[in-house]
Amino acid sequence: MPNPLFYKNVIPLSTEIHKNLKFSTKSQPLGFARDANLIPALVDEFDLALDDLPIAFLPAADVPSAVFVTGLKPGMNVFISKDGLWDGKYAPAYLRRYPFIIGDVEGGxxxxxxxxxxEGLNEKEGEPFFTKTGESEETLLRALSISQSYKTSADRTDAFTKMLHEMGLFQSISLDAVMPDGEKTSVHGLMVVSEQALAALSDADLGKLNAAGFLKPIYSHLLSLRSISRLGQQLDMPSVAAEESVPAGETVQ
Structure with missing residues (x-):
């Protein structure tokens, strides 16, 4: 399997191999995300981020993926400052989890x-992962808690996007913008929930969404689209607009 975004060499943590490993914060904590204009999003953080980050979806072979739009073209993230810090109200959980991740073990x-x-992993300075007797230190317990919570929410996000996809609620859009230097740019391949398709759902399907707790994140997603202008404000850009890539009422299957 290919490594997830930002991860280059994922290995399991071991009390034997990594007994002396320590964790320290890099001088630019989020510098690794400077070139990412799309960041994975969790359904459980939609309402926390909607005032700051536009939420969209990417088509995939199995189920669509939820993402925060953080830039207007590949290689651009308008929320990462020169110091490698998050310049916004809400930092995505995906960034806060890195460099840790839960790995699945076949049969285990x-x-x-x-x-x-x-770069923050070393054996000389920082917070240790293990005690001298091999027990988990607070640093490791905290990383484990964050990673487990992320995985649980990621599974729920997959269930959310799968249900919306099966109900035919997605439509394609593109984000069109004019850069400060006059360059025109567009982000293609994104999807959003079609309000027309949502309004046309049967009572039975609305009941399924409500029972799963998915109506609130749908509306949080739709409200977040107002934050598209925030991308331009970060760069003092004159205009940013979202346009449908398919006629109104048609959905992407």
Missing amino acids: DPILCVDDTY
Whole structure:
């Protein structure tokens, strides 16, 4: 399987191999995300981020993926400052989890893994992962808690996007913008929930969405689209607009 976004070499943490490993914050904590204009999003953080980050979806072979739009073209993230910090109200959980991740083991329990290329990992300075007797330190317990919570929410997000996809609620859009230097740019391949398709749902399907707790995140997603202008404000851009890529009422299957 290819590595997830930002992860270069994922390995399981071991009390034997990594008994002396320590964790320290890099000088530019989020510099690794500077070139990412799309960041994975969790359904459980939609309402927390909607005032700051536009939420959209990417088509995939199995189920669509939820993403925060953080830039108007590949290689651009308008929320990462020169100091490698998050310049916004809400920092996505995906960034806060890195460099840790839960790895699935065939026939065994999931295990906490780490990207061992992360510059903040070393054996000289920082917060230790293990005690001298091999017990987990607070740093490791905190990383495990964040990673487990992320995985649980990611599974719920997959269920959310799968249900919306099966109900035919997605439509394609493109984000069109004029850069400060006059360059015109567009972000293609994004999807949003069609309000017309949502309004046309049967009572039975609306009941399914409500029972799953998915109506609130749908409306949070739709409200977040007002934040598209925020992308331009970060760069003092004159205009940013979202346009449908398919006629109104048609959905992407």
